[in-house]
Amino acid sequence: MLSNRQENILKFIVEEYIKSAKPISSHQICDKLECSSATIRNEMVYLEELKLLEKNHFASGRIPSEKGYKYYVENLMQPKDMTGEDMLKLQTIFHNNTLDLNDTIKRSIEIVSEITNYTTVVLGSGAKDNRLKKVEVVPLEDNKILTMVITDKGFVEHKNLFLPKNVSTEEVKKTVDLINKLVVGTPLDEISEKLEYSVKPIIGKYVRQHELIYNTFYDAFSEITNKESDVHFVGRSNFLKQPEFSDIEKIKEIFSKFEDANCIREIAEDKNGINVYVGSDSELSDEVSVVKTHYNIDGEEGTIAIIGPKRMEYDRVVSLLDYIKSNIGGDHEEE
Amino acid sequence: MLSNRQENILKFIVEEYIKSAKPISSHQICDKLECSSATIRNEMVYLEELKLLEKNHFASGRIPSEKGYKYYVENLMQPKDMTGEDMLKLQTIFHNNTLDLNDTIKRSIEIVSEITNYTTVVLGSGAKDNRLKKVEVVPLEDNKILTMVITDKGFVEHKNLFLPKNVSTEEVKKTVDLINKLVVGTPLDEISEKLEYSVKPIIGKYVRQHELIYNTFYDAFSEITNKESDVHFVGRSNFLKQPEFSDIEKIKEIFSKFEDANCIREIAEDKNGINVYVGSDSELSDEVSVVKTHYNIDGEEGTIAIIGPKRMEYDRVVSLLDYIKSNIGGDHEEE
DNA sequence: CTTTAGCACTTCCATTATATGACTGCTAAA
């Protein structure tokens, strides 16, 4: 258990280091807390024994360790009031009624990325658990047709297909009718299976060239349902602005993680509320922290995450995320 | 006019520098061309006077200048045979019949980025010149409806709308019918105008709550048509692998250009064939080169670009792009 | 028992000096 003074020292060091990115000396602290630098030094030795603080070298000031950041986030951090400026910028998004949920979220994290200089991500949940609402085809010029798969949650996936020359649009329409009659309401991830045992056996009765058409649709479906959930990244290059990433090797490490979308998807499983993952807990790199939250608005779900250096303004980021979350929820109910 | 030997020297320097990223000395050259280093040095002085070569400092070897690269690309470069390995990787994409044009292109530039370690981009032309094929609404649960705008080229844009409580789906459908009757066939960029003078005046006769519904659609349309053409970037972080970008400031410059999608869009206007833009001609940065080409397959058009350091394997990149271009053209006609 | 002043000690960092290696430019001879 830490004494009050020890907590104050830790809090000061974390917050000051977040601002300056430079190790904090005992002298800097004794100006704030009313005691001498020697006293502070004694306390710092204790905090270092608890692995809450670290030194770069023998005679450097202290910096927070990963454990120190965590202690700060869990015990010392106070919710930060948002500045009017930040609020104003976000409100122009929330009050724009022409935006749907996805766009609102995307725009707002763009703002967040811009004002904080961190990297932000939205991770749609994709359409895996959606159910098929309908399939539709629209004939375009020549032998080109547009195929659309529409889900109950309003997710649309489309694909332009080129019909083999000996297949008429009529035949395709019959297939589509059959699919709509038999498969609508099925969750997307069971579609392939259902096509195979409920459509395939009877399609031959109604449609000529059924093999070709069936295969085309089967392929289109499996491609659509395998489609990875969409990842919307903003402000990756903000990492370049952080002094602790002036080393090109660290940048490489982070960016290669970013290019691998799976890695981002892994950070999605989540508890309720807003969660902070410091350093190694982030699953991305020991050098970064992730603040994230899950949303579920009328069945559309996803994850919003803010990624920055461990030396991140946790209080500000948490309150921004909180603000966004409370605003996207009630968007359409206001009117 | 350069002598044969001078051209050989320039060619050797460019190609060797592309491989090694290190200034080329006269000694390296005289092993290849059969003469002494002193002779080479004399020639190099001449090439430097013509601004085809540069030095980093007094006693360094030579590196190609921007003008030198251009001379190389226009006069000295020979088409490079593709390696079997590169071809094989691309063919797995081209022979996959379930992919439509966009996906084929995206996948193939992903391959290119991977095998070359350069950055690649596809720039769809968007749907600006497309004509409206139809508008469709699908009622989802509660007061949520899915609105889709479909164009004659198979471009689909969709948006989830929340209906105000006092508006029924029937009313919306009437509006959609009206739009389909009156506006179909109009180029997307003229839609707003046409809505205003041909739909708005009469909608009041058929639809109750017409103001609300009309405005909702009007907004949705203008948002959809203003939507920027899609930009698909791959392998941005490949720049980090290039030794000339070990300086974080240069990386910042490039990456900030990449974040600004407009900047990419500017590189789109194009002559026929495959074009090489070295350094300042690239419009991105003096430090990079862009190799790009425009495609137009059955009305779907766009630009493919490969972005790398000036010290780029021009011959290889050109042949890759050539190969892709000749393969995406005839994709669906093979069957 | 806690706090403080003071000093010795450690490490970093920027500066300077030095040596080395890599090339070129030039001159004079082939």
Added chain:
DNA sequence: TTTAGCAGTCATATAATGGAAGTGCTAAAG
């Protein structure tokens, strides 16, 4: 026209130096 050879220039790596920053420890004071 080509070549050999040498002096001159610059980058790079390494080592030496002096200071600045900040700690740990000790002993005295509160």
